[in-house]
Amino acid sequence: MASLLDKISVLISANLHALVDQALKSNSLAVIDQYVRQVEENLEDLEDAAATVGGEAKSLKRKLADLQQKEDELDRAIDAFLREGNDSAAIAAQSRLNSTQRLVETYREQLKRQEDEFQKLLDAKVKLEARLATMKQQREELQALLELAKSKETTVKAMKSLDDLMGSGDSDIERIAGSIRARLDKATTASEIRAANLDKQMDDVLERGMLDAQLAERKKKLGLAS
Numbered sequence: 001m002a003s004l005l006d007k008i009s010v011l012i013s014a015n016l017h018a019l020v021d022q023a024l025k026s027n028s029l030a031v032i033d034q035y036v037r038q039v040e041e042n043l044e045d046l047e048d049a050a051a052t053v054g055g056e057a058k059s060l061k062r063k064l065a066d067l068q069q070k071e072d073e074l075d076r077a078i079d080a081f082l083r084e085g086n087d088s089a090a091i092a093a094q095s096r097l098n099s100t101q102r103l104v105e106t107y108r109e110q111l112k113r114q115e116d117e118f119q120k121l122l123d124a125k126v127k128l129e130a131r132l133a134t135m136k137q138q139r140e141e142l143q144a145l146l147e148l149a150k151s152k153e154t155t156v157k158a159m160k161s162l163d164d165l166m167g168s169g170d171s172d173i174e175r176i177a178g179s180i181r182a183r184l185d186k187a188t189t190a191s192e193i194r195a196a197n198l199d200k201q202m203d204d205v206l207e208r209g210m211l212d213a214q215l216a217e218r219k220k221k222l223g224l225a226s
Contacts, residue, residue, distance in 0.1 A: 004042070004049055008124045011039055012131055016138065023142055027149070032139045039132045046128065050121040057114040064107045071100050 014035065022031050074097040081090035 004045055005120065005124060007042055008046060008128055011035075011042060012124070012127050014131075016131075016135060019135075020138060020142060024145075027146060029139060029143060029146070032135065032142065036132065036135055036139065039128060039135070043125065043128055043132065046121060046125050050118060050125060053114055053118045053121060057111060057118055060107055060111040060114060064104065064111060067100055067104045067107060071097065071104060074100060 019031055019035055023029055074093050078090050078093045078097060081087070081093060
């Protein structure tokens with residue numbers, strides 16, 4: 001039992017901040033998980049030990065109650081034998097009473113030790129449960145912190161990759177852009193050429209129409225109109 005309480009004492013006195021720092025440095029929750037497993041395993045052992053010691057204390061209480069009842073019976077019997085003048089029976093009863101009283105005292109001492117041990121186990125259980133709850137909460141916070149750190153690392157890596165791409169690919173990007181601009185200029189020029197041809201055709205049609213009108217007017221004046 002002492003070794004179990006020693007283990008519990010070590011777990012209770014563990015430096016949680018040091019465990020958290022170690023987990024952060026290693027970027028892993030393994031050290032926290034190992035501590036949690038140790039606490040949970042020792043809690044099970046602690047509960048089993050407390051149940052055992054508590055059960056033994058209850059048994060001692062029952063035995064002590066039986067002996068105390070026997071003690072009272074022997075005490076009354078001695079008085080009764082003395083009143084009857086039966087000294088031999090009184091002596092025998094007195095001897096049994098003395099033995100019973102020694103046994104009662106022994107059981108009382110045992111019961112006191114068991115009850116003290118039981119209380120120590122209960123106190124250790126309460127402290128260890130509180131310790132476990134604290135560490136589990138810190139584990140959740142630490143997990144969130146590590147996930148945030150990993151997310152930021154991913155972002156930084158992506159930004160670095162982008163910077164590297166921009167640095168190494170500028171000439172390629174410029175060449176592609178130049179090609180696109182050249183195609184656009186060619187298409188624009190072709191459109192302008194087609195528009196110019198259309199305008200020329202329109203001008204030719206309009207000018208011919210005006211000339212025909214002028215000639216018709218002249219023919220009319222000259223009496224040559226058909």
